[in-house]
Amino acid sequence: MNGHRKLTLYEYQTKLRQIQEHRSPKSNKFHTPQQKVNFGSPKTQIVSKKQEQRLFSDRSTSTYQNLNLPFSSKIPKFSKLQSLDEESKQSETLIKHQIVEQKSSKQEGIDKLRIQLNEQFLKESSCNRAGACLQFLEPTLVHNLLNLSPKVKINSGLRASISSKDLNGNTALHFAARNGNTHLVQALLYKEIQIDEQNEDKMTPLLLSAYYGKLETLQILVNVGANINHQDIHGNSALHYACKFNFKSIVQFLLQKESVVLLKNLDQKYPDYYIEDSEIAQIFKDYLEQSKKKQTKEVTIQTIQTETILKMFQRKNVKQIKNLIKTSKSQNNLDKIQESSPKVKQLQTKLQQLEQFKTQMQGLKRQTTFSTNYSESCKNLKDEEETSLSQFQILGLIGKGSFGQVYLVKRLNQFYAMKVLDKTMILKHNLFRYAQTERNVLSVTSHPFIVKLRYAFQTSDKLIMILDFCPGGDMGQLLEEKKRLPEELVKNYICEVILALEDLHQRDIIYRDLKPENIVIDADGHAMLTDFGLSKEGIFDANQGAKSFCGSVAYLAPEMLKRQGHGKAVDWYLLGVVMYELLVGVPPYYDNEKEQLFHNIENAILKIPSYISSEGRNLIKSLLQRNPIKRLGSGVGDSKEIKQHPYFSDVDWVKVKNKELELPKPTRKIRIDTQASHNLFQPEHLELSSHVNGWSYVHTEF
Structure with missing residues (x-):
């Protein structure tokens, strides 16, 4: 059998029928090899590409060797089934416990x-070999596959289980769905x-197909x-993965299904966020x-129906109440009115309830006129009202970038770093997604070695994040002063960075910009x-x-330069780069010319100074x-x-x-420009056109 050929369900059934037809109709034994000559056996020959390949072969050929059965060396042991079968017929005079012992030994072997059949069944499905996989589900084919004697009765239980799972809990359908093998999926x-x-x-298999x-x-x-x-386990649905990995046809197909629901994942993100x-x-x-x-049409119809019923109900009961009032003028009917008063009160209560229901329906109708935002979990507007620029005392500028600045601010005797981004510049250079990513990542992490986001708010022209202030500056500045750092100190820093990256990776976030300055x-x-x-x-x-191709020039991983795609491993490469630079003073492969630097990253021999410990050198090479x-x-x-x-x-x-490692406390003084903050004290005018939804944030764990 050609193990790599994809079989349709029809072909699979045809082969099964062929194998069964090889058997004598009046016996449970296969024909002998001599009797099978008429059926034809495959021969080694050159065939044209158009010639149809045979799906299966007789046991007399060696094609089954292509399956690479892991238990092939143990197959001879299964011949005990035949001997046990013969011995069972000749052992009627043996004592009962010997028979039981033989049967249990036989069953143990089966x-x-x-x-082993289950393991091989999953292996073949994983390797996308439909034909080889399906054989393990049929006792007749398994009997042939194991090359057992025709004299041995076929054991109906000797086959792989359709519900077999590997160590990670995957079934054959998981593998077939992952590989896109429609024939195997249909057969399973x-x-x-x-x-x-x-x-x-x-x-599930469906999720793997989407992934x-x-x-x-x-x-x-x-x-x-x-x-x-x-x-x-991450809360992602098939639609999340289809959006994430740009599978347009799958997104289109899923959204056409009435049963599809837009759900949040564990990071509180809807599918279209990605x-x-x-x-x-x-x-x-x-x-x-x-x-x-x-939705608007459905609510409108429901509202019209409700209003019609309400009017009918009101007309009916107003008429009843008027009749009761009219009869109250008669002294003779006074007792009747007193008896009916509870009914009047009940009717009035019912009318009030319907009025409330009508109000709710009108509110629902109004609600559907607003645009629904599935991309971001909305924060309470009260947060944005409570947090504003005026609540912070700006002490001065401590850092500046192309699209924003970092200020030292104070609130309630607590110092913070305030990162201010210019909306106009961000939108002009199409960088909003980077700002939104930073805000999102910092809002879901809470780790001892990741700077905490305390507040996020906005003005008419600025996006603002309030972060914990770190008075020691960054390690790039530290390297400028020290040139290179002692290995024991670097080791402690690296340990803390590893734990920070570990937390990000557990949240399925990659950092991608690890360098001393960050x-x-x-x-x-x-x-x-x-x-x-x-x-x-x-x-x-x-x-x-x-x-995406991104990062700082001297800190680009080889897979980034090759643009072959990257994942979590890119952060561990950058960890090696940072460790090397802290110990040596410059990044590995460094060159002033960008083209030569890129060539070095991909091809140059890594040179590590001998003053670094042997285990440290080994770690750097591994990273x-x-x-x-x-x-x-x-x-x-x-x-x-x-x-x-x-x-x-x-x-x-x-x-x-x-945080029990002993590390030197910072002694360097932060340079503060006290003249650069006057332009931030402009009145805040929140305009709908410049408002960024989903930006506001308040950290509650202080």
Whole structure:
């Protein structure tokens, strides 16, 4: 059998029928090789490309060797089944416990073989070999596959289980969906495999189809009833992944389904938050407009029906009340009115309830006239009203960039760093997404070695973030003074940076801009990551997920230069670069000419000074591995691989996280420009055209 050929369900059934037809109709035995000559056996010959390949072969050929069965060396042991079968017929005089012992031994061998069949079944499905995979589900084909004697009766239980799972909880349907193998998906569904089975990451086959952009398998799964709104361990749905990885056809298909629901993931993000493609953005925009019109129409119809019923109810009961009042003029009917008064009160109460319901429906109708924002979880407007520029005393300018400035400010005797971004410049250079990314990342993290965002608000022309103030400056400034740092001190800093990156990676965020200038030192001397404009959310793999070319020139990883895509492993390369620079004084491969620098990063030999410890040199080499797949930290363990390196064998990571390492407290003075803050004291005029939705933030854990 050609193990790499994709079989349709029809071909698979045809082959099964062919194998069954090889059997004698009156017996349970296969024909002998001599009797099978008439059926023809494949021969080694050159065939044209148009000639159809045979799907399966007879046992007499060696084609089954292509399956690379892991248990092939153990197959001879299964011949015990035949001997046990013969012995069972000749052992009627043996005592009962010997028979039981033989049967249990036989069953044990079958159970072990079933486990091996399950493993091979999953392996073939993982390798996208549909034909080889499906053979393990049929006892007849398994009997042939194991090359058992025709005299041995076929064991109906000797086959792989359709519900087999690997160590990560994946079924054959997970692999088929991931690989986009429609034939195998159809065959497995025909075998009644569970369509919404979850692996360890709570991903279903449908989610994997969306994650890898396999439209055809996703359509099959949706059409047979797979849960289109299932969310994985990160809270992401199929629509999240389709938007994230720019799979336009999948987004279009999912949004056409009435059952699809726009859900938030664990980071409180709706699917369209991750859209970067303009065509997908337009598809989503059209969907939202249609949904809005549909909802408005439904509410209008419901409101009209309610108002009609209300009017009918009011007319009916007003008439009743008037009749009661009219009869009250008669003394003879006074008792009747007193008896009816509870009914009048009940009617009046009912009228009030309907009036309230009418008011609610009118409110709902008004609500649908506003544009619905699915991209960002809205903050209470009260936060924005409570936090404003006037509440902070601006002491002076302490840093300046191309599109904003950083000021030292004071509020309630507490010092903060205020980052001010100019809206006009950001929109002009299309940099708003970077500002929004930094605000989003800082709002979801709360780590001892990541600068905390305390407030975020805006004026008519500025976006403002209030961050913790770190008086020690950044490590770039420290290097300018010290030229290079002692290895023990660098080791402590690196430990703290590892824990910060670990926290980001656990949230599926990559940093991408690790360099000495982005590591600031707090009042106690600890390293703190700052400036998250180039970070990327929703990255789950070590080597893929992000495609943008970004970063500082001297700190670009090889995979970034090759533009081959990158993932979490890029941060571990940059960790090696920073460690090298802190110890040596310059980045590895550094050159004043950009082209030569890029050439060095991709091709030059790494030279590490001998004054660095041997374990430190080994760690740097492992982190600066050009192949991201081989790089330390690129495995499933991520940061654990690095923390387990011999260089950190004496490190108490709990002590590190609790900020118990002894580090030199900063003594350098911060330069403050007190003349550069007068232009910020302009009146705040929030205009609808310049207002940025979802920007406001207040940190509650002080």
